[in-house]
Structure formats: C-alpha cells, structure tokens
Amino acid sequence: MRLVIARCSVDYEGRLNAHLPLATRLLMVKADGSVLVHSDGGSYKPLNWMSPPCAMAETDPEEHEVAEGVEAVWVVQHAKSEDRLRVRLHEVLHDSAHELGVDPGLVKDGVEAHLQKLLAEHIHTLGEGFTLVRREYMTAIGPVDILCKDAAGASVAVEIKRRGDIDGVEQLTRYLELMNRDPHLGPVTGIFAAQEIKPQARTLATDRGIRCVTLDYDALKGIDDVGSRLF
Known part of the structure; x- marks a missing residue:
C-alpha cells in the first residue's frame, strides 16, 4: 500500500463529474489497484475513489497547471468504463509504501x-x-x-x-x-x-x-x- 499526504485537487469524470478543491488530503493506493482520497473527517468513507480494475499513471502537469503550482498529476483510468480520476498534486508532505501481505479477512464474533x-x-x-x-x-x-x-x-x-x-x-x-x-x-x-x-x-x-x-x-x-x- 502507498500512502501519500499532499495538497491536491481532484476531478472525477465519467457517469458523473465531481470536483474536490485544493486541500490537504490522504491518498491511498492499494495493491488491488484501487485509489482512495480521504480527508481528516467523514469517518472511514473516502471523499472519492476508483475501484479496480483500473490503472494509475503519474504524468507531468500541463503548462497551465504548472502555472497554478501543480507539481505532478495522477491519472487513474477504469479499465471497463470511461470513468477517470485526475489528481493534481501541488505539494507532497509524505510518501511511503508498505507491504501488508495477505489479509485473513474479517473474523466476526x-x-x-x-x-x-x-x-x-x-x-x-x-x-x-x-x-x-x-x-x-x-x-x-x-x-x-x-x-x-x-x-x-x-x-x-x-x-x-x-x-x-x-x-x-x-x-x-x-x-x-x-x-x-x-x-x-x-x-x-x-x-x-x-x-x-x-x-x-x-x-x-x-x-x-x-x-x-x-x-x-x-x-x-x-x-x-x-x-x-x-x-
């Protein structure tokens, strides 16, 4: 799992369009390919996400994005639809990767x-x-x-x-x-x-x-x- 804390804005394009303005958020990239965008509130529910199957590419920002202070862009494309998540990273505060291994699943009592x-x-x-x-x-x-x-x-x-x-x-x-x-x-x-x-x-x-x-x-x-x- 990759954990990134960054000042970013997020746009979701597909069956609906949604925009998250610039703010500091937690970005989670899981081994199954899913990408989740979290704030410091709202319990465990992400603000936006892309579920697998999908692929993520890190690209250079366009000229107008550079002028706005964007340092890098994540483009997350769903493999079976036109749904796309575009994350514009303005400042990365933390970036780490962790191998979690195979999870045994939830055991209820x-x-x-x-x-x-x-x-x-x-x-x-x-x-x-x-x-x-x-x-x-x-x-x-x-x-x-x-x-x-x-x-x-x-x-x-x-x-x-x-x-x-x-x-x-x-x-x-x-x-x-x-x-x-x-x-x-x-x-x-x-x-x-x-x-x-x-x-x-x-x-x-x-x-x-x-x-x-x-x-x-x-x-x-x-x-x-x-x-x-x-x-």
Whole structure:
C-alpha cells in the first residue's frame, strides 16, 4: 500500500463529474489497484475513489497547471468504463509504501457471526428462489456479509447486524454505491438484516430502497417452535 499526504485537487469524470478543491488530503493506493482520497473527517468513507480494475499513471502537469503550482498529476483510468480520476498534486508532505501481505479477512464474533453462517446456509429464507453467491464478499471498502441472487438472478447484498441502527444502513449504502459501479454485478439491491432494527434505521433503509429483515436467531438454529420462521 502507498500512502501519500499532499495538497491536491481532484476531478472525477465519467457517469458523473465531481470536483474536490485544493486541500490537504490522504491518498491511498492499494495493491488491488484501487485509489482512495480521504480527508481528516467523514469517518472511514473516502471523499472519492476508483475501484479496480483500473490503472494509475503519474504524468507531468500541463503548462497551465504548472502555472497554478501543480507539481505532478495522477491519472487513474477504469479499465471497463470511461470513468477517470485526475489528481493534481501541488505539494507532497509524505510518501511511503508498505507491504501488508495477505489479509485473513474479517473474523466476526458472537451471535452476528453465527447469524451470517446460518443465514448463508438457509438463504432461501430471504425469499423463494434466493441462492447464495458467497459470504464475506470483498469490496474496496470492506467485506459485504453475504452476496446472493434473487429469483430473477439479480444480485443482492446483505448486511447483518445484531442491532440495526442508522450506521449499519449507511454502511450498506456505501457498499451498494460501490457495487453498482461494477457492470458485472449491477444492478445490486440491498437487504439490511438484524435481530432488532431501530425505527430510524428502518425508515432510512426504506427511503433508500433497502429491504429490512428481522432475524430470529433461535428460528434459524431450528430450535424455535415455529421451525424455520424468520419473523
């Protein structure tokens, strides 16, 4: 992983155009080719990013950019679309590279991990015709708990929590925004599944077209009187 802290401006061109004015930011270049632009706020969500497959080239600035104080330009081009990220570096404050090795993945504890395992084994409880693609489907910003297909063959991302709150809905929303940019997956819909879902989280999920499912842990384990009931 390469970490660069720099005064920079960023332009995103593609299905939408976005501009980040000149400011000091953290630029992350990962081994999988993804490039993420972070500020010193906004939690872990990047301000902008380019997910793989993509390629990055460092080029010299154009004459008008030199006049504006630009020292170098990163051009990040997506391999399967016209999406492009252009980062203009005015001053590099830090530049380092680190070999992180192979990550073993996220290991979840307690009931949440068991819920994921049980739901994956009985994915049909989400609806007739649902099939499992895989657990812990990795994205550039973290793993989605479950990726599955509905009866029509469309992709569905499932985020599982013990207690579902607004942060969980926001997390799933970020996954969906990223996954829907992948032409091999999109369109991707979302299911927010938890043993208990707060009213505010349910309202936000519904507003964003995300389906909410209340999970019954005992029912999934097969020890509930109602058998395999989810609700």
